[in-house]
Amino acid sequence: METIGLFYGSDTGTTEEIVEKIKDAFSKEVQIHNIANSSVEDIEQYDKLIFASPTWGDGDLQDDWEEFESNLSDIDFSNKTIALVGLGDQEDYGDTFCDALGHLYKYVKTGKIxxxxxxxxxxxxxxxxxxxxxxxGLILDDVNQEDLTDERIENWVKKVETSF
Known part of the structure; x- marks a missing residue:
């Protein structure tokens, strides 16, 4: 069974908690990596990837992802299967809701999304x-719709697990 590499960035700990829930929902092996401590080689070792990021400010990537972003163009995603997870606040940041995924998508879209x-x-x-x-990808508003988070994770994992 091939392992899935789950890479995330988190400032407040919410995204870190979410990726643990995602890992627990999978029946396949998932290895979690904080992007702050990751390298291009860490990502390249996986054919199956999940990238998770909250959106900050006016549609920005989380800080650690932002620092790593320039490395993403060095990775060939064309033979990889990629799933994306975004966290955002649709009420206070409705005009840039989960835009961090848009940033990540432009690098990984050559792969199988x-x-x-x-x-x-x-x-x-x-x-x-x-x-x-x-x-x-999976979109979570853990600020305004926290009561839907667990159900959304369970349903999403059931859907993507067969494609991994």
Whole structure:
């Protein structure tokens, strides 16, 4: 069984908690890596990847992802299967909701992207995480919809696990 590499960045600990829940929901082996302590080689060793980031400020990547971002263009994602997880606040940042995923997507879109989810159930103005009418990954608003987080994770993992 091939291992899935889950890379995340977290400032407040929320994304770190979310990736632990995601790992626990999988029946396959998932190895978690904080992007702050990761290298290009760490990512390249996996054919199956999950990238998770909250969105900060006006649609920015989390700080550790932002520092690592220039390295992403050095990685060939064309033979990789990638799922994305974004955290955001649709009420206070509705015009840049989960835009961090849009930043990551531009690097990984040459690979096989899995785990797109419906935009239904969210109220936001704009998001670069929407492509062809769907979110490009699992979207969580743990600020305003915390009661939906566990169910969204369970449903998403069931959906993507077969593609990994």
């Amino acid at each position: 899995i785990g797109q989810t419906s935009t239904e159930g969210y109220e936001y103005e704009d998001s670069t995480a929407v492509v062809d009418g769907k979110f490009i």
